[in-house]
Structure formats: C-alpha cells, structure tokens
Amino acid sequence: MNRAGFELTVALPKGRMMADSYAAFSRAGIELPRARGERDLWHSGGGLAVLELRGADVPTYVDLGIADLGVVGRDILLEAGRDLYEPVDLGFGACRLSLIRLPEAVTPVRRIASKYPRFTQSWLRSRGMVADVVKLHGNVELAVLAGLADAVVDVVQTGATLRAAGLVEVEVLARSSARLVVNKSALKLKRDVIRPLIDNLRALAT
Amino acid sequence: MIPEGTRYHLPPEAAARLDLQERWRALFASWGYDPVELPVLEVYDPEHPLAARAFKMVDKSGRVLALRAEFTTAVIRMVASEGLGEELHRFQYAGRLWLRDSEIGPGRLREFAQMGVEAVGASGPRLDAELLELAWEALKTADLPDARLEVGLPALVADLLAATELAAGPRSSLHAAIERKNIPELAELLADYGVRGGLRRAVLALPDLYGGIEVLAAARRLELGPAARDDLDWLEEVLALLPPGLEVLLDLGMARAYDYYSGIHFRAYTPDFGLPLLGGGRYDGAGTRYAAGFALGLERILEARGVPRELAAPQVLALDPGTARRLRATGVRVELAWTDDLEELRDYARRRGIARISGPEGEVSP
DSSP, rough: OOOOGGGGEEEEESSSSHHHHHHHHTTTOOOOOOOSSSSSEEETTEEEEEEOOOOGGHHHHHHHTSSSSSEEEEEEEHOOOOEEEEEEEESOOOOOEEEEEETTSSSOEEEEESSSSHHHHHHHHHTTTTOOOEEEESSHHHHHHHOOOOEEEEEEEHHHHHHHHEEEEEEEEEEEEEEEOOOHHHHHHHHHHHHHHHHHHHHHHH | OOTTOOOOOHHHHHHHHHHHHHHHHHHHHHTTOOOOOOOOOOETTTSSSTTTGGGGETTSSSEEEOOOHHHHHHHHHHHTHHHHHHHHSEEEEEEEEEEEEOOOOOTTTTTTEEEEEEEEEEOOOHHHHHHHHHHHHHHHHHHHHTEEEEEOOOHHHHHHHHTTTTTTTHHHHHHHHHTTOOOHHHHHHHHHOOOOOHHHHHHHHHHGHHHHHHHHHHTTTSSHHHHHHHHHHHHHHHHTSOOOTOOOETTTOOOOOOTTTTTTTEEEEBTTOSSSSSSEEEEETSSSSSSSEEEEEEHHHHHOOOOOSSOOOOOOEESSHHHHHHHHTTTOOEOOOOSSOOOHHHHHHHHHOOEEEEEEEEEEEO
C-alpha cells in the first residue's frame, strides 16, 4: 500500500473496539472504509485507509507515523510508553488495571504475573516496592491459581471472571478506556482534517 | 555481526551522508558558525539530561564514563569549562551519538549522527530568529522544501505552571498531560489540585493552542501573568523578524523539557514522515548564561528524503597511470585498470557502468 495517496491513515485494533471506533468516527462525520473480505488487512476508500491491527501494535504504527492516528485502550498506551498525542477519551472500552490476588493472600507481593510488565514495574517503583514481574500472554489469573505468581496485574471489566475464579481485586492501579491517539507530525501537518475530527469526537464524548 | 540499532552505511548512502554534511557545513560556515570537535567519551554524570539512556563503561581508574548521547549539553559544558560564555560565539558541530534504549524503527537507531549549531554568550529575539531561519535554510539544503518548522514556547508553559504554586510532583503530572494534549486528564488533574478560575482556563487551553499565527491572538485572550505575557512578547518579536516565505507552525502546548528550555523550542516535520527532523531552542541558564541552537538528525532526514540507489559511476577506466593523471587533471572521474586483460576490463566497465575506456593511444572501444 502507498500511504502518500491517502488523506488520512487510521490504525484500529481488531475486535470490539474496532466496531465502536467505526461508530464513533461515523457520528463525528467520517465514514471509515469497510473491509471487503475476511482477510482484508487494510481497507481504503474516499481518501482514507484503515489498518486493522492488534491493539498493542497501534501505538507503534502511530508513533512512527505509518498511521496518522488510531484508537487504542489507555491500558495499552500505559504499557507501550510511546510519545503520542492523546487528545480524546472516547469513553468506550472502559476497564481498569487492577492488582488481583487470592482472597486469603496476606504475604507481601513477591512475584507478579502480567500482560503489562512495563506498567507493573513502574507502578512497583512508584510505591517503592520490589517484586519480580513475569510476562504472560493470556489467562493471567491462572498464574495465581497455579502458583506461578502470588499476584496478577490485569484488566478487569465487570469482575465476573475474577469472581468465578475465586480471586479478588485488591486495588485499582489505573482506569482505562479507548483513546484517540495522533502522530505528532500528522496533528500539525494534517490539522485541516484532524482538528475538526478531534473537536467532533470531543463534543460526542462529553 | 554488529549490534542492533547500528548500521553499515554502504557507498550510495555513505556518499549521500557525506554530501549532505558537507553542504550543511558550508551553509553554517557562511553564517559565521565555526566548527568545534567534542570528545565521544564523557565522564558519567547523573545530572545529564540523558544519563539513564546513555551507554556507560568503566575506565582503568574505576571511573564511570558515558558515550556522548546529546550534543547541546556537551557544547555547553565545553563553553563553561573553556570560559567561552562571556561573549557571543557561534559554533557548529557534527558527529555520532549513542543511546542505549532507543526504540528501534525507521529513523530511530542506537547509533546515529547529528549536525547542528549553537550560539552562546548572548541572547535575544534576533538570535532566535537567526536560528529559525538557519534551520529553514538547512532543510532546503537537504532538499526538503515541504518541511515545516514548528515553534513552541516551553517558557510559557513553565510560567503558567509556576503560577499554580503547586509542588514539583503535581506540576510534572500537569506537564505530562499538556505534552500529550490529554485534555480529559488535564481537566481532572486541575480539579484534583484545586486550580481554578482564569489560571485553570489558561492551562486547559494550552494543548489546543496549535496551528498558524492565529494561535498568538488566542493566547493573548487568556488571563496571563506578567511572566507569561513577556514570553509571548518575545515570541512575537522573533516571528516578526523571520524572512518572507518562512511561515512557521506554532504549538504553545509544546512542553517537552519545559524546565530546560528558557524560551522557544522548535522542531521540523515533513509530510508523510512521522518523526521530527530537527530539534532546538533556547536554554539560557542550563549550564551557561546564554545558549541556543538546534541539531539536525542525519538518518531521519535521509530517511524522509530518500537515498539514491546507485552512485554515478566514474566516467573513464584508464589503462595506465599517465592517462589517468591527465584525465583527472581535467576534472574527469577516473578509475585505473588493475590488469592488462582487456576483455576482463571491458566486462568490469560494463558491470560498473563506466562508459569509456582510455589508454596512452587514445580511446579503446568499450
């Protein structure tokens, strides 16, 4: 694909947040091009291109300017640590990043399993705590149940999964929701297109 | 094997790098900027702005050294230790820098080159305008006519944050939210910290004060203290001194290293390239009384502009040293034959793209 031919390139995370993003952009007056088929990796039309990505890859594409802007959960932004503009809280995809343990756990935390190792480390440092962080890719709760770690840092939406697993949310470390992120160069050089979009999305979010 | 984030620069690219640096050197020299050379090895200093990201090593006496990670600090330290800060000096520099943890990607390496200038020993809007114009010239020299300079005013952000009278911790949280243009979080923080009234409105307006010259008028409408108004006066004076055709973008919410820049901060962007091409500003008081300058990222600029795939081949393959000398003296690019085997030489010239073969008896059919 040749990016230069598009007025705007948008990076979106696959799944639920993608559908919500299409709806939000549509309400803000921008109809994003739809996928033509199951295996369509990127979609284009009307001078716009949409890149369908894993959520964790959205900050990378936007930071490096491959995409002009994108939508991503704040949880992922906190983990990515990239230098992006984050002008709008889109409101959907709300969840929290929490410290999770077994109800009977009273010992100090010594080993934490998480999909968010970088965030977890910086939280530990901010508290002056020392613990090992083990990076996992899924079913993180199992790490506590199976004895791999004595705590977990993970996203919690309703808490139903936790309760079913017999775990408790000890502390909320950060709150998350979908954010519009914009590349530093694009915000300035494409501001004729991006500024009205930001204004419209903000008006809808409040 | 070379470490990740380092590169071999092969002939077409290496030649383009040297060519660009030579043109910049001549440009800076024509504006009166004299070259300086700085050591690559520095004594590790935890106060250095990039201390955490620099490569470190231990020398024979057990002292910790760091590889140069940034030029400005190095120049300012040279100015301080050589006692050069008392009157105006214009310096230019070029060389490599190293960062331990750079996220590697297009235009981001762990070993990279920069070229830049510093004007030390004097301050004022005229020098700031000079640096902006010189940066603009440097971008044109690099064949990036569509690149735009963007000017921010970290001093304004700093003065507004100082007016909140908050402690360093909350101030830096506000700063981070401003820098990311994260208005929802900024509003929340201001409410938490009890910042109210005109000051709250002014801080909350900062992230959206970007665009063209109209931004200045919008900033003037905010309730600003005397320090913040002085900052805007200075910026306005700088902008009035710019040459026709140089239309900068403004971003008054640009607050990177706001405790370091004492006045303006500027960057440059070019369409369809996501990273800044250069960065600079004024940092009076950061190690020496008056200093301002900018640095161009060589890799980024070449990445944004593109590098020729091939170098132009020499024009002639000479069969003997005498012919080679005679032709070189006329300004022709000549390669010397290494063998008498004419078939092999013809084959080589074809592969290398050399159009002519020449010997003591004149031209040989290629």
